[in-house]
Amino acid sequence: MSKEIEKLWKDEDYWAIWFATAIFAGIGTGLITMVPKINKWVANPVEAFPGDLGLWVVILGIGIGVLLTVGVMIMQEDWKKFFGGYLVVFTLAVISYVVAGQTTIKAWGLGYAIWGLSFGLLIANTVGTPEWILKGARSEMFIKTGLVLLGGEILFSEILKLGLPGLLVAWVVTPTVIIFMWLFGTRWLKMASKHLTIIIAAATSVCGVSAAIAVSAACRAKKSELTLGVGMTMIFTVLMMIAMPPLCKAVGMLPAVAGGWLGGTIDSTGAVVAAGAFLGPVAEKVAAVVKMIQNVLIGVVAFAVAVFWITKVDRDPNAPRPSLMEIWYRFPKFILGFAAASIIFSFMLMPIMGHEEVSGILKLSKILRGWFFCLAFVAIGLESNFKELASHVVGGKPIILYIVGQSFNLILTLLMSWIAFGGILFPVFTG
Amino acid sequence: MKEKINRWLRLVLGLVFLAVFIMVLHCMSISGRIPGSTGKLITRNQNEDIEVYSYVYSEIGDLEEFLDDENGKYGKAALRQSLKNY
Numbered sequence: 122m123s124k125e126i127e128k129l130w131k132d133e134d135y136w137a138i139w140f141a142t143a144i145f146a147g148i149g150t151g152l153i154t155m156v157p158k159i160n161k162w163v164a165n166p167v168e169a170f171p172g173d174l175g176l177w178v179v180i181l182g183i184g185i186g187v188l189l190t191v192g193v194m195i196m197q198e199d200w201k202k203f204f205g206g207y208l209v210v211f212t213l214a215v216i217s218y219v220v221a222g223q224t225t226i227k228a229w230g231l232g233y234a235i236w237g238l239s240f241g242l243l244i245a246n247t248v249g250t251p252e253w254i255l256k257g258a259r260s261e262m263f264i265k266t267g268l269v270l271l272g273g274e275i276l277f278s279e280i281l282k283l284g285l286p287g288l289l290v291a292w293v294v295t296p297t298v299i300i301f302m303w304l305f306g307t308r309w310l311k312m313a314s315k316h317l318t319i320i321i322a323a324a325t326s327v328c329g330v331s332a333a334i335a336v337s338a339a340c341r342a343k344k345s346e347l348t349l350g351v352g353m354t355m356i357f358t359v360l361m362m363i364a365m366p367p368l369c370k371a372v373g374m375l376p377a378v379a380g381g382w383l384g385g386t387i388d389s390t391g392a393v394v395a396a397g398a399f400l401g402p403v404a405e406k407v408a409a410v411v412k413m414i415q416n417v418l419i420g421v422v423a424f425a426v427a428v429f430w431i432t433k434v435d436r437d438p439n440a441p442r443p444s445l446m447e448i449w450y451r452f453p454k455f456i457l458g459f460a461a462a463s464i465i466f467s468f469m470l471m472p473i474m475g476h477e478e479v480s481g482i483l484k485l486s487k488i489l490r491g492w493f494f495c496l497a498f499v500a501i502g503l504e505s506n507f508k509e510l511a512s513h514v515v516g517g518k519p520i521i522l523y524i525v526g527q528s529f530n531l532i533l534t535l536l537m538s539w540i541a542f543g544g545i546l547f548p549v550f551t552g
Numbered sequence: 553m554k555e556k557i558n559r560w561l562r563l564v565l566g567l568v569f570l571a572v573f574i575m576v577l578h579c580m581s582i583s584g585r586i587p588g589s590t591g592k593l594i595t596r597n598q599n600e601d602i603e604v605y606s607y608v609y610s611e612i613g614d615l616e617e618f619l620d621d622e623n624g625k626y627g628k629a630a631l632r633q634s635l636k637n638y
Contacts, residue, residue, distance in 0.1 A: 223578065224598050225594075228594045229594060243566040243567070247559050248560055363593060363594075367588070367589030370589070395597045399593050
């Protein structure tokens with residue numbers, strides 16, 4: 122038991138919760154009043170830093186670094202080496218954000234995640250990542266902290282205000298597709314990596330990158346598996362964002378049905394809104410709302426995957442069923458932080474502080490969460506190598522899983538969207 | 553030594569490739585050379601600053617009101633006003 126208590130200050134899972142709590146507290150008490158966000162630019166990257174934004178970015182980098190270094194220090198690890206490596210990772214994260222802020226790149230839906238991964242992979246697979254930089258590339262620490270911050274954004278209380286049509290599309294299809302893809306990947310394709318199977322299933326059915334990150338952390342997947350899952354998702358997201366709206370237009374689909382279809386199938390929120398907007402305000406609104414409802418499922422899915430992994434996948438078939446204590450010991454604790462953040466924001470802070478004030482906190486925590494995820498993708502890239510990535514793709518099974526799963530998702534979501542928004546079960550939504 | 557030079561050369565080539573990729577996308581977009589619906593979609597995304605819209609959308613708490621409202625608090629004019637804060 123004393124070992125379990127010691128983990129409170131020695132385990133990265135708990136530290137993710139403490140870091141996020143410190144950030145929420147800092148914003149809530151007015152200590153953090155702004156978080157810099159890199160501006161968009163057209164031809165001159167300097168436009169990305171108007172006024173004194175550059176200075177604020179430096180302050181942010183040092184601020185996050187100091188916060189994390191305190192944790193590393195208390196975990197009794199080499200904090201000096203961590204801080205040195207972290208500064209390089211942060212610099213690469215800034216470059217990734219700047220590239221992603223270019224208007225054309227943004228319009229194509231190529232966000233910071235793909236650039237962070239690309240720059241990291243490029244360095245790791247050419248000159249090689251120096252050992253001292255790897256000390257600061259703590260991808261899991263960045264991911265877990267970002268996920269607890271993300272928990273605050275998942276407001277369960279808002280679900281109560283949603284209409285049934287959106288819930289029908291988002292919540293019936295998502296679990297069905299995950300189960301279908303899991304069974305297809307493990308039983309039919311017999312994929313070597315169960316971790317990769319569940320990452321691709323979650324990314325396809327829930328909300329792309331965030332879901333892939335949450336689930337990979339919940340089942341403790343390898344970084345190369347997460348990299349592959351995220352890379353595939355991002356490429357297909359761009360393709361779907363470009364191909365689906367013209368298809369909807371060509372077949373004369375009702376805007377609300379098209380919105381439901383786009384919102385339920387395209388993986389990133391930005392791409393969903395971009396694709397929906399192409400079909401007009403009704404499709405744009407329905408698409409955005411369906412996506413938002415679907416995003417709520419990230420925590421539920423991550424929680425379920427963590428329990429499923431402990432009780433089924435990682436379990437020795439000859440061993441007795443794990444006790445509740447055993448499940449507790451092995452459960453990734455930051456998932457509890459994620460759930461707690463969501464519950465506290467939804468059912469305590471929202472009624473007490475009101476929507477405006479909570480929104481103010483989330484506006485800043487959301488930007489910080491983006492920075493943590495960006496740091497994570499740079500770090501993952503710096504730690505990965507192409508050979509390991511290629512070994513997962515041999516035989517093309519992950520791509521087959523994605524294509525078959527996404528096709529099933531497209532058909533089922535279209536059916537549900539037609540039932541929900543096409544005037545079958547409910548009146549047609551016209552805006 | 554030769555191996556070291558090779559590695560650095562690969563890094564430079566990788567960076568050049570990424571830079572060329574970005575330049576090609578950018579030049580194609582601003583010159584309007586992307587054909588058909590894809591071109592329209594990309595131009596629209598550029599003009600409408602869609603990423604910021606999605607950011608503002610994700611801030612919205614009262615979804616019922618959001619769905620019913622086009623010209624009011626969540627209408628395009630109001631969203632454009634909010635964009636000025638980002």
